[in-house]
Amino acid sequence: EIESIGGSASFAEILADIERRDERDMGRADSPLKPAADAHLLDTSEMAIEAAFLAAMAVIDDALAKRNKA
Structure with a gap:
């Protein structure tokens, strides 16, 4: 998506962002992300x-x- 609108994307950076987001969401006190x-x-x-x-x-x-x- 990013590249389709002229931006540049790094798989490693995007994966790291997703992993940080998921870790933050799973560790939050209110409504933690869990199955x-x-x-x-x-x-x-x-x-x-x-x-x-x-x-x-x-x-x-x-x-x-x-x-x-x-």
């Missing part, structure tokens, strides 16, 4: 798009099955 109690973590970093989709669907199907049992 919801019922959140599911799905790391798709090493997955192809199809595998990521299928893994997400499995999480959803499992959650719905558990909800329907209750």
Whole structure:
């Protein structure tokens, strides 16, 4: 986005800014950034798009099955 409007962007600087922001947000006293109690973590970093989709669907199907049992 930055480069598309004529600016310059450094991946390392942007990543550092995001990491600083997240650390600040997670450590604040009021409303700290944290996952919801019922959140599911799905790391798709090493997955192809199809595998990521299928893994997400499995999480959803499992959650719905558990909800329907209750």
